[in-house]
Amino acid sequence: MDGGDVSADHVIAELVEMGFEFHQVNEAIEAVGPRLHDAVDYILRGSCELNGDERSPVKTCSRVKQDISTHSYGLRKQSSITEHFQSSSGRSKRKKTCSPSSISVTVIGGPESMHSKGSILSSVPETSESAQPDSHAYAYPGKLEDSSSENRDNGIFYASSSSSLQDQEIGLYWEQKASNLLCKHFGFSSLKGFQKEALGAWVAHRDSLVLAATGSGKSLCFQIPALLTGKVVVVISPLISLMHDQCLKLAQCGISACFLGSGQPDNSVEHKAMSGMYQIVYVCPETVLRLIVPLQKLAENCGIALFAIDEAHCVSKWGHDFRPAYRRLSVLRENFRVCNLNFLQHDIPVMALTATATLTVREDIIKSLHMTNDTKIVLTSFFRPNLRFSVKHSRTSSISSYDDDFRELIEVYTMKVVKSKKEIAVVLDNLQGDSDFCSSSENGSTSDADEVSSCDVENAAVSSKKNQWLSDFLEDELDVNQDVDDLDVSCGEYCGNPLAENSHISEPLEKCELPIVPEGQHIPLQDTLGMGPTIIYVPTRKETLKVADYLRKFGVRASAYHAKVVVATIAFGMGIDKPNVRRIIHYGWPQSLEAYYQEAGRAGRDGKLSDCILYANLSRIPTLLPSQRSAEQTNQAYRMLSDCFRYGMSTASCRAKTLVKYFGEEFSSDRCLICDICVTGPPELQNLKDDATIFLQALATLNTRYRNPFDDGTIYSEDRSGKLKEKANLRSVISEIRLQSQKFAATDQLWWRGLARILEAKGYIYEGDDMVRVCIKYPEPTELGLKFLQSETEEPFYAYPEADMLLSMNKCKSFSSFSDWKRGWADPEIRRQRLQGKQFRTRKRKRRSGQQRRDLSTARGRIAAKISKPKQ
Numbered sequence: 070m071d072g073g074d075v076s077a078d079h080v081i082a083e084l085v086e087m088g089f090e091f092h093q094v095n096e097a098i099e100a101v102g103p104r105l106h107d108a109v110d111y112i113l114r115g116s117c118e119l120n121g122d123e124r125s126p127v128k129t130c131s132r133v134k135q136d137i138s139t140h141s142y143g144l145r146k147q148s149s150i151t152e153h154f155q156s157s158s159g160r161s162k163r164k165k166t167c168s169p170s171s172i173s174v175t176v177i178g179g180p181e182s183m184h185s186k187g188s189i190l191s192s193v194p195e196t197s198e199s200a201q202p203d204s205h206a207y208a209y210p211g212k213l214e215d216s217s218s219e220n221r222d223n224g225i226f227y228a229s230s231s232s233s234l235q236d237q238e239i240g241l242y243w244e245q246k247a248s249n250l251l252c253k254h255f256g257f258s259s260l261k262g263f264q265k266e267a268l269g270a271w272v273a274h275r276d277s278l279v280l281a282a283t284g285s286g287k288s289l290c291f292q293i294p295a296l297l298t299g300k301v302v303v304v305i306s307p308l309i310s311l312m313h314d315q316c317l318k319l320a321q322c323g324i325s326a327c328f329l330g331s332g333q334p335d336n337s338v339e340h341k342a343m344s345g346m347y348q349i350v351y352v353c354p355e356t357v358l359r360l361i362v363p364l365q366k367l368a369e370n371c372g373i374a375l376f377a378i379d380e381a382h383c384v385s386k387w388g389h390d391f392r393p394a395y396r397r398l399s400v401l402r403e404n405f406r407v408c409n410l411n412f413l414q415h416d417i418p419v420m421a422l423t424a425t426a427t428l429t430v431r432e433d434i435i436k437s438l439h440m441t442n443d444t445k446i447v448l449t450s451f452f453r454p455n456l457r458f459s460v461k462h463s464r465t466s467s468i469s470s471y472d473d474d475f476r477e478l479i480e481v482y483t484m485k486v487v488k489s490k491k492e493i494a495v496v497l498d499n500l501q502g503d504s505d506f507c508s509s510s511e512n513g514s515t516s517d518a519d520e521v522s523s524c525d526v527e528n529a530a531v532s533s534k535k536n537q538w539l540s541d542f543l544e545d546e547l548d549v550n551q552d553v554d555d556l557d558v559s560c561g562e563y564c565g566n567p568l569a570e571n572s573h574i575s576e577p578l579e580k581c582e583l584p585i586v587p588e589g590q591h592i593p594l595q596d597t598l599g600m601g602p603t604i605i606y607v608p609t610r611k612e613t614l615k616v617a618d619y620l621r622k623f624g625v626r627a628s629a630y631h632a633k634v635v636v637a638t639i640a641f642g643m644g645i646d647k648p649n650v651r652r653i654i655h656y657g658w659p660q661s662l663e664a665y666y667q668e669a670g671r672a673g674r675d676g677k678l679s680d681c682i683l684y685a686n687l688s689r690i691p692t693l694l695p696s697q698r699s700a701e702q703t704n705q706a707y708r709m710l711s712d713c714f715r716y717g718m719s720t721a722s723c724r725a726k727t728l729v730k731y732f733g734e735e736f737s738s739d740r741c742l743i744c745d746i747c748v749t750g751p752p753e754l755q756n757l758k759d760d761a762t763i764f765l766q767a768l769a770t771l772n773t774r775y776r777n778p779f780d781d782g783t784i785y786s787e788d789r790s791g792k793l794k795e796k797a798n799l800r801s802v803i804s805e806i807r808l809q810s811q812k813f814a815a816t817d818q819l820w821w822r823g824l825a826r827i828l829e830a831k832g833y834i835y836e837g838d839d840m841v842r843v844c845i846k847y848p849e850p851t852e853l854g855l856k857f858l859q860s861e862t863e864e865p866f867y868a869y870p871e872a873d874m875l876l877s878m879n880k881c882k883s884f885s886s887f888s889d890w891k892r893g894w895a896d897p898e899i900r901r902q903r904l905q906g907k908q909f910r911t912r913k914r915k916r917r918s919g920q921q922r923r924d925l926s927t928a929r930g931r932i933a934a935k936i937s938k939p940k941q
């Protein structure tokens with residue numbers, strides 16, 4: 070919108086269309102001429118005093134500079150402290166009680182458009198020399214009237230807004246005013262539906278819980294109130310990198326903001342914030358708990374418009390990033406009510422926001438934060454139409470998998486096909502020989518894992534040279550604030566999966582324009598995503614170095630990022646808003662679908678097609694990463710990991726549908742059309758009647774055979790020595806199946822593991838002890854299962870084989886030959902021949918050469934070598 074040269078009629082029409090009153094428009098045009106922005110400014114300023122020349126010569130960001138140069142950007146003065154006192158004393162001190170009414174749920178139909186054309190955030194450089202990244206507080210100078218004696222009280226500055234409005238004024242045309250502020254500060258043409266809903270609740274002084282997809286624009290729901298009122302908005306946020314990112318962006322939009330917490334090196338910022346100097350104050354939950362009294366003073370002196378609790382899933386023990394301090398945030402609701410603070414006219418609203426909350430988590434948030442019964446729930450679709458989800462099988466702990474898994478990525482970034490098998494072999498050899506490059510135990514090993522490896526102690530130490538290189542790289546290439554330490558915030562009582570510390574960042578060599586995804590339309594898979602940045606999430610720090618190292622050897626500009634080395638403002642963690650991330654690669658099992666969806670949500674925030682690929686070892690059961698957990702938390706963590714495992718194993722249902730369903734949403738359309746399952750289709754439906762029958766039959770046999778002598782209902786199985794041991798487990802069921810059925814003698818355990826999941830989902834079997842597990846261990850038949858077994862109908866049992874069953878089908882052959890070999894030993898004649906014959910010698914030789922090749926860099930290899938060493 071450039072109002073300079075357009076005719077008065079055009080400008081009038083546009084202003085009226087924007088919702089301004091005709092007489093206001095006329096007055097504005099008469100005063101400032103037919104210039105759209107100036108007219109908008111004029112109207113917004115209304116009858117306020119103008120004093121654009123009072124702006125202090127403090128550094129401004131490029132966008133603000135541009136605004137100032139194009140518009141006569143007068144600013145309204147912050148009401149002085151005396152005015153605040155006057156207005157507060159003039160208010161009714163009548164105490165109010167909360168009248169409970171039922172919680173209302175608003176479901177906004179269909180996902181909001183993600184196509185943020187003309188987003189100023191993508192058009193403005195991410196850092197600007199004038200954005201003061203090292204100042205730790207971000208003040209648009211026009212907002213801080215440091216030279217006004219009126220606003221200055223004992224050296225303390227008070228927040229100001231260009232559109233400071235009284236409470237009653239906000240109520241009248243708040244929607245229009247909010248839209249105008251949105252346009253002015255953020256460059257967006259209109260508020261999204263859910264943003265209006267959330268703001269509407271706030272205007273009505275109600276608490277609210279805002280549930281909206283990652284990247285949908287939740288931040289604006291709590292940023293606009295600061296602009297509308299001129300009062301301070303206090304935002305509770307879990308990560309310093311996130312607070313830093315948001316403050317920087319607000320500064321670019323001409324809004325003063327600061328963050329408080331252990332990462333804030335400037336002690337004076339807290340004092341200034343509590344004096345009302347900043348419009349938006351970000352604070353970590355631990356810090357806000359000790360600031361209750363200063364905040365009450367702030368509410369009395371300057372006014373607090375809203376408490377926003379961002380990433381509110383951290384409140385809940387049932388969520389993926391539980392933070393104990395978040396749970397204590399009920400103090401905000403308790404201490405800022407009319408009944409405790411006489412000067413308030415209404416309770417200060419609490420707005421909780423998250424993109425990843427299941428139904429249980431939502432209830433827990435409302436309860437834990439003591440939100441009022443009148444809490445408004447604003448719910449939008451969690452569906453992100455431009456995210457292309459897929460799951461691929463990979464032995465992610467083994468560097469030999471990197472070749473296949475990262476080949477395409479390397480080709481995208483280096484723009485050449487460099488990888489002949491020979492070249493790759495050379496690189497892999499180099500990496501294996503590199504002392505820094507050590508293998509680590511995989512997140513995803515089963516208890517019966519047969520290939521677990523670990524690092525030599527000496528290899529585990531990362532050379533200081535490399536660390537130096539990494540921080541140099543990050544300093545050079547990324548917008549880094551090394552003074553900010555995420556770990557200060559996220560350690561201690563934080564019992565979650567530290568998201569930000571496990572990522573790689575690949576920066577593009579050059580950017581390219583990509584088509585915007587038309588909502589609900591099919592996107593052919595061969596569409597290239599171009600070279601926007603890629604984030605690779607891996608489970609351990611060691612693996613960040615490993616994968617980054619590998620990519621760099623092929624010429625990709627990749628760097629490991631984890632909080633121990635450096636914390637960047639674009640840390641790509643929870644809530645971080647970088648528009649053009651094209652690929653999110655999870656390399657190894659995530660710990661929960663919440664974490665997965667949250668991390669995947671960093672992709673495609675500009676609305677363009679982006680890939681979210683999960684590489685996981687589908688033949689193994691994932692394990693929990695070590696963390697301090699109570700028994701209850703451990704069970705919950707297993708439940709979440711199990712859901713994630715099932716997502717990976719699923720072959721029949723659209724990925725996006727599974728994901729949004731997990732968050733309690735009924736997917737409006739049947740398929741997303743772009744995920745791997747939608748594109749390639751599910752595998753062939755199979756009649757698994759025989760398989761299900763033999764499984765349940767074997768289970769029933771074991772139950773009868775090992776019914777324990779004490780007849781207490783517990784079922785035992787025998788170990789090889791014939792001793793009674795624990796309950797019949799999946800393994801013993803599989804052995805029993807092999808004994809009972811020639812047809813299934815060669816079918817491997819992956820098949821049965823998958824089938825057990827299908828039977829469990831059907832309600833035919835259940836976990837026989839009280840433990841929560843990722844995969845069923847002690848199957849027991851349900852009544853339904855027994856009924857199925859006893860039924861003599863010919864009715865088929867159709868099911869889609871799951872991912873592990875498909876893997877099993879592929880490797881069935883080798884197992885079969887092994888099985889034949891094993892069975893052969895039962896025949897005395899074959900046994901004799903083998904012991905004497907060539908066949909045995911060959912196998913022995915092979916085994917011996919295997920010993921020589923033992924990999925001494927792995928724990929297994931060293932143990933094996935030790936055991937096989939002849940005794941002296």
Ligand SMILES: Nc1ncnc2c1ncn2[C@@H]1O[C@H](COP(=O)(O)OP(=O)(O)OP(=O)(O)O)[C@@H](O)[C@H]1O
Pocket residue numbers: 184185188190257258259260261264281282283284285286287288289423424643644645646670674
């Ligand atoms: N009304 C709007 N019109 C157009 N674009 C918008 C609007 N509101 C927000 N956006 C865009 O949405 C992007 C993401 O916003 P934001 O960071 O608030 O997402 P979020 O919902 O908090 O995501 P997350 O759950 O990942 O934290 C912003 O960079 C902005 O470009």
Ligand SMILES: [Mg+2]
Pocket residue numbers: 287288379644
């Ligand atoms: Mg956010």
